[in-house]
Amino acid sequence: MVRIRLRRVGMKGQPSYRIVAADKEKQRDGRFLEILGFYNPRTEPSTVEVKEDRIYHWLSVGAQPSDTVKKVLTYTGVMDRYARFKAGEDIAVLMEESTKMMEERNTDSRTRRD
DSSP states (O other): OEEEEEEEESSTTOOEEEEEEEETTSOTTSOOSEEEEEEETTEESOEEEEOHHHHHHHHHTTOEEOHHHHHHHHHHTHHHHHHHHHTTOOHHHHHHHHHHHHHHHSSSOEEOOO
């Protein structure tokens, strides 16, 4: 079974994550099938960049998102657009909406000083 989950990257104490499609039995930072995006929780607000068309593909062939990835995708609106995609809405319209939202959301990201 394929899972869409986070893969940790970054230095010690400074985590950032890749959103990847990986086999369920593989290790967290082990082998994966495809990189689907990037998530950095250390910025204010959190930076999220995803390849929505590829996420739609993996979800449509049965991949299951992990709980954390599901929260991140819901927060960015990807899951809502996926529901509209399944209902028959044109993918070009959804991609345009996604691009516009990502540009507006990921403009000024400053690293937090914890």
